[in-house]
Amino acid sequence: MSQISRGLENVFIKTTSLTYIDGENGILRYGGYDIEDLVEHTSFEEVIHLMLYGDLPTKSQLQKLKSSIDESYEVPQQVIDMIYSLPKDSDAIGMMETAFSALSSLYGSPWNKNNNRENAIKLIGRASTVVANVLRAKEGKKPIIPEPSESFAKSFLKSSLSRTPSNEEVKAMDASLILYADHEVPASTTAALVTSSTLSDMYSCVVAALAALKGPLHGGAAEEAFKQFVEIGEPQNAETWFRNKITEQKSRLMGFGHRVYKTYDPRAKIFKKYAKLLSENNDNARKYFSIAQSVEDLGIKTFSEKRIYPNTDFYSGVVFYSLGFPIYMFTSLFALSRTLGWVAHVIEYVEDQHRLIRPRALYIGPLKREIVPIELRG
Ligand SMILES: CC(=O)SCCNC(=O)CCNC(=O)[C@H](O)C(C)(C)COP(=O)(O)OP(=O)(O)OC[C@H]1O[C@@H](n2cnc3c(N)ncnc32)[C@H](O)[C@@H]1OP(=O)(O)O
Numbered sequence: 001m002s003q004i005s006r007g008l009e010n011v012f013i014k015t016t017s018l019t020y021i022d023g024e025n026g027i028l029r030y031g032g033y034d035i036e037d038l039v040e041h042t043s044f045e046e047v048i049h050l051m052l053y054g055d056l057p058t059k060s061q062l063q064k065l066k067s068s069i070d071e072s073y074e075v076p077q078q079v080i081d082m083i084y085s086l087p088k089d090s091d092a093i094g095m096m097e098t099a100f101s102a103l104s105s106l107y108g109s110p111w112n113k114n115n116n117r118e119n120a121i122k123l124i125g126r127a128s129t130v131v132a133n134v135l136r137a138k139e140g141k142k143p144i145i146p147e148p149s150e151s152f153a154k155s156f157l158k159s160s161l162s163r164t165p166s167n168e169e170v171k172a173m174d175a176s177l178i179l180y181a182d183h184e185v186p187a188s189t190t191a192a193l194v195t196s197s198t199l200s201d202m203y204s205c206v207v208a209a210l211a212a213l214k215g216p217l218h219g220g221a222a223e224e225a226f227k228q229f230v231e232i233g234e235p236q237n238a239e240t241w242f243r244n245k246i247t248e249q250k251s252r253l254m255g256f257g258h259r260v261y262k263t264y265d266p267r268a269k270i271f272k273k274y275a276k277l278l279s280e281n282n283d284n285a286r287k288y289f290s291i292a293q294s295v296e297d298l299g300i301k302t303f304s305e306k307r308i309y310p311n312t313d314f315y316s317g318v319v320f321y322s323l324g325f326p327i328y329m330f331t332s333l334f335a336l337s338r339t340l341g342w343v344a345h346v347i348e349y350v351e352d353q354h355r356l357i358r359p360r361a362l363y364i365g366p367l368k369r370e371i372v373p374i375e376l377r378g
């Protein structure tokens, strides 16, 4: 009998020079650089260069990349109108899918080694406009095109939140963009790869990836993790909540567990640091951070034997909440960053390793049956 790998566990679908994960030891590197060092010493724009061109940029390369992003914030009015035409209570990722479908009909050009990277940079700039306007449309604000500034993170925060963010907030947003930028081939990136394997266009790959990201077992977990903290309400309720909900009802603890990491996700440690830092200035955020810490302690006590630890989605919500984003935007903020990983992987695949992805399903139904006329069935 053929081997079936449920959930494609431990199946290698491609080679990559983008991201290295050591799940046993909690190590994550992009292009050979530790995630901790990238967050500490580089910007999201530098990571874009690293992912698309294989190296951190020189000053002039960075300048050129920043100019390309700045020029790509403008998106056609029809796409903006489409976002604002949806009801305010529409799902944020659904709104992104709508916008990216529209963009695919406008910019979904054939793959071409000579301009795949430039197209990817434009796509990332447009993603910033899309996410900012998804938030604004849902909040009943007017449309906006992000304005160029010192950084992608600052332009995005300014346009989405309609205020000038502090340096500390820009740094936290930039860190989050780097932390979520890529993670090898999770479900969303695999969806993008399957789409690219038919030689569909880059924007369509993002639509497929968004659809896969949204689920609560993947990118949707950041919202679900934070909703747990809201449900708990006060730090002193954490233990009772955990006993009732997790231990007795056997619900999954959201923001915990990972297919690859069998130890603490290195990104969760960094998100925790920024969550602590940012939440200090906001009473509610500080409360949620404290609840998260209690839940983390209880989760580790309960699940570490099974090697289940906090993942990247556990503390990211506290950072986003502290920045002023509503919970419903958390997955879209993840998506904004991950567009980089999605496009970098599909470019790597289409350019160097392309083959139609077409697995098999092992048939286990009746082998052969004769059709019985409908009046004789039953
Ligand atoms: C950015 C990201 O996508 S990170 C992941 C975000 N997702 C979440 O946080 C949702 C909660 N976590 C989970 O559901 C899982 O850990 C997943 C889906 C992420 C990965 O899990 P998988 O590798 O598919 O493992 P699987 O679902 O088979 O679980 C294995 C065992 O661990 C348990 N388990 C895994 N995660 C959790 C959790 N968060 N809470 C409680 N138990 C868990 C399962 O119940 C199962 O136990 P069993 O062997 O006794 O039946």
Ligand SMILES: O=C([O-])CC(=O)C(=O)O
Residues within 6 Å of the ligand: 182, 183, 185, 186, 187, 218, 258, 259, 260, 311, 312
């Ligand atoms: O790798 C995974 O399966 C999920 C994940 O952490 C991510 O996409 O960031």
